[in-house]
Structures are given as C-alpha cells and as structure tokens.
Amino acid sequence: MQGKEMICIVCPLGCRMKVSKNEGGYDIAGNKCLRGEDYGIKELTNPTRILTTTVKIKNGLLSRIPVKTKEPIPKSKIFQCMKVINSVEVEAPISVGDVVIKDICGTGIDIVVSRSMEESIN
Amino acid sequence: MLYYDILIIGGGPAGLAAAIEAKKNGVDKILVIERDRELGGILQQCIHNGFGLHIFKEELTGPEYAERFIKELQEFKIEYKLDTMVLDIREDRVVSAINTVDGFMSIKAGAIILAMGCRERTRGAINIAGTRPAGVFTAGTAQRFINMEGYMVGKKVVVLGSGDIGLIMARRMTLEGAEVLAVAELMPFSGGLTRNIVQCLEDFDIPLLLSHTVTEIRGKDRVEGVVIAKVDENRKPIPGTEKYFECDTLLLSVGLIPENEISKSGGIILDPVTSGPIVNEGMETNIEGIFACGNVVHVHDLVDFVTEESRRAGKNAARYIKKEVKNYGSMAKTKAGTGISYIVPQMIRGENIDRTLDLFMRVDDVYTDINMVITIDGKEIKRMKKRHLAPGEMEAIKIKKEDLIASESSVITVSLEKEGA
Numbered sequence: 001m002q003g004k005e006m007i008c009i010v011c012p013l014g015c016r017m018k019v020s021k022n023e024g025g026y027d028i029a030g031n032k033c034l035r036g037e038d039y040g041i042k043e044l045t046n047p048t049r050i051l052t053t054t055v056k057i058k059n060g061l062l063s064r065i066p067v068k069t070k071e072p073i074p075k076s077k078i079f080q081c082m083k084v085i086n087s088v089e090v091e092a093p094i095s096v097g098d099v100v101i102k103d104i105c106g107t108g109i110d111i112v113v114s115r116s117m118e119e120s121i122n
Numbered sequence: 123m124l125y126y127d128i129l130i131i132g133g134g135p136a137g138l139a140a141a142i143e144a145k146k147n148g149v150d151k152i153l154v155i156e157r158d159r160e161l162g163g164i165l166q167q168c169i170h171n172g173f174g175l176h177i178f179k180e181e182l183t184g185p186e187y188a189e190r191f192i193k194e195l196q197e198f199k200i201e202y203k204l205d206t207m208v209l210d211i212r213e214d215r216v217v218s219a220i221n222t223v224d225g226f227m228s229i230k231a232g233a234i235i236l237a238m239g240c241r242e243r244t245r246g247a248i249n250i251a252g253t254r255p256a257g258v259f260t261a262g263t264a265q266r267f268i269n270m271e272g273y274m275v276g277k278k279v280v281v282l283g284s285g286d287i288g289l290i291m292a293r294r295m296t297l298e299g300a301e302v303l304a305v306a307e308l309m310p311f312s313g314g315l316t317r318n319i320v321q322c323l324e325d326f327d328i329p330l331l332l333s334h335t336v337t338e339i340r341g342k343d344r345v346e347g348v349v350i351a352k353v354d355e356n357r358k359p360i361p362g363t364e365k366y367f368e369c370d371t372l373l374l375s376v377g378l379i380p381e382n383e384i385s386k387s388g389g390i391i392l393d394p395v396t397s398g399p400i401v402n403e404g405m406e407t408n409i410e411g412i413f414a415c416g417n418v419v420h421v422h423d424l425v426d427f428v429t430e431e432s433r434r435a436g437k438n439a440a441r442y443i444k445k446e447v448k449n450y451g452s453m454a455k456t457k458a459g460t461g462i463s464y465i466v467p468q469m470i471r472g473e474n475i476d477r478t479l480d481l482f483m484r485v486d487d488v489y490t491d492i493n494m495v496i497t498i499d500g501k502e503i504k505r506m507k508k509r510h511l512a513p514g515e516m517e518a519i520k521i522k523k524e525d526l527i528a529s530e531s532s533v534i535t536v537s538l539e540k541e542g543a
Contacts, residue, residue, distance in 0.1 A: 009320050054268075064271070114186050
C-alpha cells in the first residue's frame with residue numbers, strides 16, 4: 001500500500017511524517033513521539049473532523065446561528081453533511097447544545113447549536 | 123455625572139473576564155461598555171472550534187466560549203450597556219460615551235480597564251496596486267458577513283496572508299461552496315497554527331504559496347482577478363514571476379493592530395512594537411488607575427491567554443480600588459533580547475507579584491532546538507530548552523517570585539541562545 005505524507009498536528013512541533021500499512025501493522029517515519037504515531041494511524045485509517053457551520057434561524061437577533069457536530073465525523077462525509085445542514089431552518093428561542101439534526105448522514109452524530117439566541121421581535 | 127468603581131471599555135473576551143474577576147475580588151459598582159449589539163466580541167463570529175483548551179480543558183467554538191462568560195457576568199448582575207460608543211477618556215478617568223437611549227454620558231470611574239481588542243489591517247495598510255472594485259474584504263469582515271449576517275461574499279476566492287483568520291476563512295468559503303484558488307503568503311513561513319494549515323488548507327487541497335504576494339487587483343465594478351508574484355528574500359516581487367488568477371473575491375489576512383485611538387486621547391503611552399499600551403505586572407498603563415488587557419495590549423493567538431491576562435487586569439483594578447497596591451515608586455523593566463521581538467509586561471513592581479510573574483512574548487523568526495534564557499541585570503536565573511519556536515505562536519513563561527531578585531532599576535532580559543553556545 002502506498003504511504004501517506006502528513007504533518008502531525010498533535011503539538012506545535014509539526015513533524016513531517018510518512019505513514020504506510022505493512023503486514024499486521026503500520027510503518028511510521030518522521031514522528032518524534034508516540035502521540036504522533038497514534039495520530040498518523042488515525043489519519044491514514046479513519047480521519048475525522050469536528051464540522052462547524054451555520055444554519056438559518058427565524059425570529060432571532062441574527063439571521064444565522066452557529067452549529068457543530070457534537071463529536072468528530074469522518075472527513076469524507078463533510079460535504080454530504082453540509083448539504084443536509086444547509087437545508088434546515090430553526091427558530092428562536094434556542095439554547096446552546098440544542099439538537100438541530102439527529103444522527104447526521106448515518107454517522108450517529110448529532111448537529112447541535114453552539115450558542116443561545118433569544119426571540120427578538122423586529 | 124455617573125460614577126462607577128470600575129468602568130470597562132469593550133465587552134469581548136477581555137472585558138468580560140476582567141469584569142467578572144473584579145467582581146469576584148469585591149468590587150460591586152462595575153459597568154461594561156460595548157459598541158456592538160451584543161456581548162462576546164469577535165468570538166461570536168469565530169464559529170470554528172479550538173477555543174478553551176487551557177481554561178476549560180475542552181474544545182469549544184467561539185460563541186460557546188463567549189457564552190460561558192456572558193452567563194457568568196449576568197449571574198453576577200454586572201451592569202453593561204450595548205450599542206454604546208466611548209468617545210474619549212481623560213487622565214482624571216472621566217469617560218465620554220454615547221448611545222441612542224441615554225444620549226451623551228460623562229462617567230467618572232475609580233478605575234478604567236481598556237479592553238477594546240484589535241482591528242484588521244486593510245488593503246490601504248499594505249498598498250496593493252490596481253483598481254478599486256468591490257470584492258476586496260478583510261478576512262474578519264467576510265467572516266462576520268457569512269457567519270452572522272448570512273451573506274456569502276464571493277464564489278472564486280484568493281486569500282492574501284496565511285494568518286489564522288485567513289486559513290479559517292479559506293475553509294469556511296470552501297464549505298459554503300466557493301472555490302478557493304490559493305492562499306498567498308509574503309513570508310517564507312505561515313503565521314498561522316500548524317493545525318489550521320492541515321485542517322483548513324490540506325484537507326481541501328488549497329495551495330499555500332509561500333514567499334508570494336498580490337501585486338495587482340484587476341476589475342472595474344467587481345474584482346475580476348489578481349496578479350500574484352514570487353518575492354525575493356527582501357520581500358520584493360521578482361519581475362517575470364507574475365501569474366494571473368481569475369477570481370471575484372480577495373480576502374486579506376495581513377495582520378491585526380490593537381485599537382488604541384481612545385487610549386491615546388487619555389495620554390496613554392504605547393509600545394511601538396506591540397502598538398498597545400506599555401503596562402506593568404498588574405496590567406496598569408502609565409496612567410494611574412487605567413488598566414488594559416487582551417488584544418488592545420498585544421495581539422494574542424489564543425483567547426485562553428486573553429482570559430488569563432484580563433483576569434489579572436480585573437484583579438489588580440479591584441486592588442487599586444481597595445487601595446491594596448504596594449509601591450508606587452520606580453520599576454524594573456523587561457527587555458526583549460536576541461531573537462525576541464517584544465515582552466509584555468514592560469514594567470515590573472516585584473512587591474505586587476503574588477506567586478509568579480507571567481511574561482508573554484513573541485520570537486522574531488522560526489527556531490528549532492534553541493535555549494530561552496532569562497537574566498536579571500546580566501545574571502542568569504532560568505534557562506529553558508525549546509524544540510520549536512515560531513512568531514505565530516506566543517510564548518508564555520512564568521518566573522517564581524523567589525527567583526525575582528530585582529531592584530527597582532533592574533533589567534529582566536529574555537533572549538534566545540543556540541544550543542551549546
């Protein structure tokens with residue numbers, strides 16, 4: 001299997017690593033610590049990210065409210081999730097942590113709002 | 123005339139933390155003045171995560187981080203005024219402010235805490251040649267439009283500057299369907315955090331052009347394209363390397379400047395390197411009873427450090443009100459030695475330090491495997507090995523009070539020394 005070059009982001013050192021699969025394990029080169037090894041394997045096998053974006057909100061102080069995935073989601077599903085998130089609209093009042101979408105795109109992860117917004121009569 | 127024990131100018135992370143800490147230290151009559159429509163400052167538009175790892179030991183988004191402090195402020199019933207602009211401050215701590223509800227106000231304060239934050243450098247600050255079409259935004263302005271107001275600012279984008287806001291906006295624009303052609307960076311290294319280079323650029327295959335800059339903006343009504351050229355070691359564009367990028371939007375992430383217009387009106391002396399007030403260990407400026415904290419003093423890269431610094435300002439302003447400050451004589455100074463571009467605080471009164479003296483600083487280049495050495499009047503008191511230092515990452519060091527054997531005229535120097543030198 002072809003190796004993957006990456007920069008480790010566990011600490012500010014930013015080691016340049018090469019990670020590849022061998023029989024029964026992984027070859028990792030360039031990392032200066034063990035945490036880099038874990039990161040490298042995760043990035044090669046199942047890279048995940050917290051996705052943060054906004055959704056439309058009615059009757060709030062603003063017309064958009066920030067949301068995030070409650071846990072990291074697979075990197076490959078980011079754009080698929082964006083499509084679903086952009087199709088919903090919520091209504092104020094709403095509180096930080098309220099669930100907007102349950103189990104987004106079969107990831108098992110919820111989309112929650114990341115701030116509270118009171119109802120505002122304009 | 124209105125009277126408050128402590129008046130805080132700015133309701134962002136610095137102002138919020140300072141107000142709460144002053145209250146916790148026994149001051150009751152506190153007012154926070156905020157010019158925006160809500161508290162929280164720029165955190166409200168920073169919807170990405172990564173805030174709070176030091177203070178809360180978890181990763182929060184900007185609005186989540188702000189909300190924790192806003193909630194605490196409200197629970198403490200600390201007074202605040204929104205949509206209110208401070209016009210000037212005077213050395214005798216009388217502040218003029220205005221809004222549409224109270225009209226013009228003169229407010230006398232026992233102590234003032236400056237927490238106005240910073241502002242982005244604009245196209246005018248870096249003199250890019252070409253026409254002046256619509257579509258040139260600072261990255262933070264674009265961030266506010268997209269994340270708070272719900273306006274998409276463009277479809278085909280070039281970003282100049284690889285500071286964190288530029289990197290984060292490159293990702294944000296991509297997520298919302300725009301095409302980001304490139305991020306150009308004048309320096310041979312990025313000023314942003316490695317995490318952001320990986321998660322904002324590499325994740326989306328956005329090229330980072332180091333040692334490149336925008337030399338021309340083209341377009342009549344709207345941006346039609348920009349010219350990007352390679353720069354030499356003196357940061358001058360190299361003729362013949364120009365390349366045209368067709369785009370409708372240029373985002374600028376070319377640095378932040380502490381916002382000190384009203385500080386100057388109050389006679390506060392600024393440090394030419396940080397562009398913020400010169401402060402002492404208690405975050406007090408050259409004017410007695412006027413304190414400053416957060417990005418108005420020096421631009422931080424982590425909000426957690428803003429919170430820490432602002433708590434110190436709030437605590438010391440409370441001490442000042444309660445007349446608990448010792449020693450108003452002369453002070454020791456800090457000095458940025460080899461490899462260090464600045465140190466905050468600039469002045470130290472050893473007697474007022476609780477347990478440790480916290481120094482914040484930035485280095486002037488990228489260094490690996492180097493020693494950071496602290497000396498007092500030439501005598502070494504601490505030496506730390508550093509594997510990696512970069513101008514984009516602020517360094518914070520603590521010196522124990524016992525080690526701080528400094529007289530009033532002492533000079534505390536921090537410098538970098540090569541391994542084995």
